[in-house]
Amino acid sequence: MEPSHFDIVIVGAGSAGCVLAARLSEDETCRVLLLEAGGAAKAPLIAAPGAAKFFWDTELDWAFRSEPQRHLNGRRILLNRGKCIGGSGTINWSAYVRGNRGDYDHWAQLGCTGWGYDDVLPFFRKSECNAIHDDEWHGREGPLHVGEYNGRHPLHEMYFEALEDLGVPRNLDLNGARQEGCGYHQGTLLNGVRFTTANGFLEPALDRPNLTVESFAHVTGLVVDKGRVTGVDYAVGRTAKRTMADAEVILAAGAIGSPHILLLSGIGPADEIAAHGIAPVHDLTGVGRHLRDHLARPSIEIMVKDPEAMGLGKAMPDPDTAKEMFEKHRTGPLSTMQIEAGAFARLRESDEYSSAQLFCAATSAERFRDMPPGLSIWGYVCRPRSEGTVKLATGSPFDRPAIDPNYFDDPDDLDRSVEIVEFCREVANHKVFDEVRAGLRGAFGTREEIVAEARDVASTCWHYTSTCRMGTDDEAVVGPDLRVKGLDGLRVCDASIMPTIVSGNTNAATIMIAEKGADLIRAGASSQTTSASSEGRIPRRL
Structure with a gap:
């Protein structure tokens, strides 16, 4: 079967992926493919905030398990992650909490230029349609409805x-x-009903001819050619498929999914990857490290x-x-x-x-x-110091990774x-x-x-971050432009890039990261476009 071709391929239709797909497909010349391992969240009562727990450990949930926690009497913790259009925003508590100025200014102090509080505030405001507050801290025109419980x-x-x-x-x-x-607290709610980035961002964009969404697409690895990521391999049922990205591949599979895909693709600590029979492609020691959670x-x-x-x-x-x-x-x-x-x-x-x-x-x-x-x-x-890992349990893309939050x-x-x-x-x-x-x-x-x-x-708050963290040090996986270090054509844009965990629930910060990430991708395209008539368009190859 011949591979399909798109300009941008986004892996994961969760809180970040839905934002990215909607924003990048605003450019009608950019062909965008959004891949999601689950399907549409059509279960009865999915919109009821208090029904979220009903969908844990179901087909709408990856339902990961931690490794035995040595400081929690050896217990294995159920680590829920949404496996559906809308991702974890579909099965979470709907809390909309940004964190504080110190969180983001600390990111900038760590070398993440452009990620200080004054830099990210406009992107929080851009996404938000706040039913309660109308001031310099909030937006009223964005696609994401925010209200009170x-x-x-x-x-x-x-x-x-x-x-x-x-x-x-x-x-x-x-x-x-x-x-x-x-x-x-505020929540991603509209008139008391759960409201996700799938509702606010993706659904209004589905009629665009340049946006394709493929559900039940289980990513098995990235296509790497001479130091450049050129495509994505995935399976739909028993059918193996490949799609090529003429511009970029963007991982938005979350702090568990994104490092797992990188490791399966030979990108990460070379010795750990080789131990599972996978040929190392790019030795990047920080992949899957520095996992944090509340x-x-x-x-x-x-x-x-x-x-x-x-x-x-x-x-x-x-x-x-x-x-x-x-x-x-x-x-x-x-x-x-x-x-x-x-x-x-x-x-x-x-x-x-x-x-x-x-x-x-x-x-x-x-x-x-x-x-x-x-x-x-x-x-x-708010800012736990303990760090854990996401590692390969086996070399199979259909097996769960080994997740040790190390609480x-x-x-x-x-x-x-x-x-x-x-x-x-x-x-x-x-x-x-x-x-x-x-x-x-x-x-x-x-x-x-x-x-x-x-x-x-004690148990998880489902706020996994930092496994592909952004920075300038040797352990950083992406730079401030969210490009994976040492590879062309690949970015990560989800909670995994947080240099440190924010003070509070992480969904709002993840949405902000996707808003800013979309701007970075478009800015990168503009800087490489020489024709004034095509300014701002995403070229076939960055």
């Missing part, structure tokens, strides 16, 4: 009052002038005296009733992911920026079977996690809850008890 509760306001008394100021916009403070739990549960009076005693409805409540009224247990309220706090005087992201959830009987009615409080370390490898992560639990306990014991508090669950008396519980229950 349903489900506010009086316990949230008590939580904020306790935090303010403990030194965490009220903040009406956690994505605005400053991140630090307590307030209501690790959450344990939590403190505030049990209330009178759940009925607090509106928390209503019994959990049967699935059909819950479905009807959401579809007709946008209410009930499926209407929210229970992360409406939270905070960013500096728990040490030496912290310049937020060191902990905190959450609270009003735990009604309607929503939770295994938790007492009341308020659940938990959090995680709690750095002792500071464990120390800070203990501080977060202790702070949450202080919040839960605050006098503002005295009239409603019946007791606490998971209060943990000593540091040793907190550590033991953390090793038993």
Whole structure:
């Protein structure tokens, strides 16, 4: 079978890939192919934020497993990743959290020119259609709808009052002038319904004749010819296919998928690749290294005296009733992911920026079977130091990679996690809850008890980053232009390029990376275009 030909081939139709496909196909002279291993996310209730967990470990989820975690009592952690059009944005918590100025200015300090906060803010604004804020920090004209969660509760306001008394100021916009403070989270939502980059970016672009989307395309490797990536091999069912990229291939398969594809293609640590029977093509030691993730739990549960009076005693409805409540009224247990309220706090005087992201959830009987009615409080370390790896488990592209997040490898992560639990306990014991508090669950008396519980229950926040990290040092995989070092015709543009993890949920930052990446690709095309009439078009070969 003769290979197909496109100008740009994008691997992965997740949060980044949908943005890239839409933005790059705006140039009608650029032929774009978007490859996705899954299909369209058409499952019932996929739009319900509170139904996301129903799709974990299903055909819509890669459902990776970690290697046994030596600091978590040898547990294997389920590492969810979306396997569908829209990617992880289809099965995540819909949280829209940008991180703070310090995150991005640190990237610039590490040598990533053009990635400081003032550089990336325009790209956050470009993508955003914010229903709440209209100011210098937000956009109102972008394709991505951002709103607030349903489900506010009086316990949230008590939580904020306790935090303010403990030194965490009220903040009406956690994505605005400053991140630090307590307030209501924003989400990728439109009128209470999940809204992904597939909805906002890709769907409006599907009628363009220069954009092709191929689903159920499992990428098996990259085509490399004399130091240049020229195409992509993939399988659709039992059929092997190849497509050639006359300009560039862009990996947007995420912090697990992108390094795995590179390794399968012979790009990465040569000795590790050769050990699996794959001929090394380009020795790049940083591929699959420096994996970072946020690790959450344990939590403190505030049990209330009178759940009925607090509106928390209503019994959990049967699935059909819950479905009807959401579809007709946008209410009930499926209407929210229970992360409406939270905070960013500096728990040490030496912290310049937020060191902990905190959450609270009003735990009604309607929503939770295994938790007492009341308020659940938990959090995680914003900038964990522990680093893990994504490696080949076998040389087969159809086998899962070996993923070791290496949680709690750095002792500071464990120390800070203990501080977060202790702070949450202080919040839960605050006098503002005295009239409603019946007791606490998971209060943990000593540091040793907190550590033991953390090793038993702490788990991923699904914020995998940095496995193809951007930088100028020898371990960096891509430069500030997102080109893979030492190879032509290949870029990586997803969460894997983050030099360090941002302070908060990573989906918003991933969308920003794709917006900026699309501009970088078009700028590169413009710089190589000599004809004034074709300025801004992407040439067949960069």
